[in-house]
Amino acid sequence: MNIQNPRLPKNLLCFSHLRWDFVFQRPQHLMSRFARDLNVYIMEEPIFVAKTTAHLAIDKRDEQLTILTPHLSAGMDPDQEKITMKKLLNEFMEETDLVDWIFWYYTPMALQFSDHYSAALTVFDCMDELSAFDFAPKELVLMEKTLLKTADVVFTGGHSLHEVKKEQHNNIHVFPSSIDKAHFNKARRTGQEPDDQANIKGIKLGFIGVIDERFDVELIKEIALKRPEWQIILLGPVVKVSMDSLPTGPNLHYFGQRNYQDLPAYLSGWDIALIPFAINNSTRFISPTKTPEYLAAGLRVVSTPIRDVIKPYGIDKLVDIASNADEFIVAIERALSVNDTTSWLNKVDLFLEDKSWENTYEEMKKKMLWTLFETDKLLAS
Template sequence: MNIQKPILPKNLLCFSHLRWDFVFQRPQHLMSRFAREMNVFILEEPIFEDHVSDHLSFDNRNHQLTIITPRLQHGKNQDEEKLVMRKLLSEFLGDADMADWIFWYYTPMALQFSDQHAAALTIFDCMDELSAFDFAPKELVLMEKALLKTADVVFTGGYSLHEAKKEHHNNIHVFPSSIDKEHFSKARKVETEPADQAQINGVKLGFIGVIDERFDAELIRAVAEKRPDWQIVLLGPVVKVSFDSLPAGENLHYLGQKNYQDLPAYLSGWDVALIPFAINNSTRFISPTKTPEYLAAGLRVVSTPIRDVVKPYGIEKLVSIASNADEFIEAIEYSLAAKNEVTWKKNVDAFLEDKSWENTYEEMKKKILWTLFETDKLLAS
């Protein structure tokens, strides 16, 4: 039996529940890197429009990375949507040799219209426990079970997710949130803040991320009220919650979503970074990407007791953990007093030394090639 060393297939089709241009995070970091070696297609969820014929629109970001957006006639029910998506996907793939394709799923829901195609390799990158999010489709749990049976290899976005899923697959690997260290470490050297933040005077506490059901609005409200001398800067889009329901005050500043390239400049003006996530079902398995990003920027961090922040960051004393407003205030006061402590920064840099999206990409690629090799051996036996 002569089994050749496997190589990556020519094409990768990524089924994503997140818009490519929404927030630059795990899918963007990984898919951009795979696009150096393969043709990568990102299939977003549909946009519904009036007076349009159902079609796929293509946005070529570079010669090997293409964003595909389904544009469907408004008014379809779920069954009609699945049938149209099935038809559009089949037309896109045409008579392609599926041995040249990897299917990479971020959303199990995509299996409803893609299960008729058998790619050379099927990957489930389980970034979040999507079924715990507000407004999650009721079919999501069943679709995830089906995807776990279909997938050749499973990646999880954190240790808690890995613990929850590891009994359901025999080729599952944990890849926690990583960082673009070179990018975020720029915050340590930037001296000029962006204009909208520069006009805010005083001690600045900051948060970057989507403001949704995971964000502990009441915690931030209490901290802002108890410490009106602290300025709380919130960067990111407001999603699935009413803006009117969020805390307001002279020391609360909602600056909106910012370009990924501009984030280090904003971080450079903060005194302490915050991870104010509520402890609920939607945060039970999250591994916040912002944790290592804040640390790479040289910032002290205060977080609620999110499991994947407590371990390893809290245990390693790299991040302060606080459960309520009074504990948050105490931890922030400690962080302000100790933010220039040299030993802590050395420990942070040592911890982050081998953590990067480049390393994550390379390790994922090894798992993919190993799985292809084992599959080829099985087929040849």
């Protein structure tokens, strides 16, 4: 690379613990943008199938965006899985015959089968504290420590996560959740809800996101019981928890996962948006993407005291913070009583002015180019 004119490598291989067709979030926003300029390959975690020959399913989604899904035989032990994944990765690298790679890690566990390669640039986008999630592999902490030693540049998904990681790397940068502002702004203009939601009458409170160990089941149950006239809309897949463990009632509506393109239409029918996360290890460092998305949709928001919601959203009076069902009810009733939200919306729009995935993408590229420049300068000295 000419250190006077640095450029990014032309090929990017992203190791992701989240499937491309799961909830549309940080990896999808960023990788779809990188695919405008680079050849982007997303390697998902394996699917285990009975009586199958191990292979890599290749799904070309766009001219420069390809999803790679390993299919492994069910019943493999961990050592067999690592060996097989390494073999599939080697075959892929040989078949593509490409050089000049960026390796982009969302899951440190991928190091177990990829650490024998030396990429031109290694990026660790640490979007969550994965070791705090239920069913996290016991090797995850060690793998993350290794990745923090070998990565050229590290990004974190929020300020609280950055605080605990910043001493572990000398080139680490915070990039909190961003928004596709134009997309969620549609909720302010559209006048038609989807039929399944339009048929529900009354005050509508809503949540969009994965329903898992982070979701405060008791909080939602208590709000639903204390305010039966309020309708609670829950949009998102149920993961790692049983549907039987979730509260039910005539004013609780589980819609499951909905297409990303349809979300503004659902949001347009809500009166208040909720962030009902439990305060536990799995939420200690999260920076919910839904916070700026709700605000871009023009919705008042009530959240539990998540650190990256309190600062900056709570401190700036953009989001109401509540610790229990009674506080949620008070905050919701107060928000519902406001007739003129013009000044609040102006404040929201001013805050969100530079908060976009496009800006995040461009700023990340600058950090990556700077890293390559500094590395090449060091090698040339």
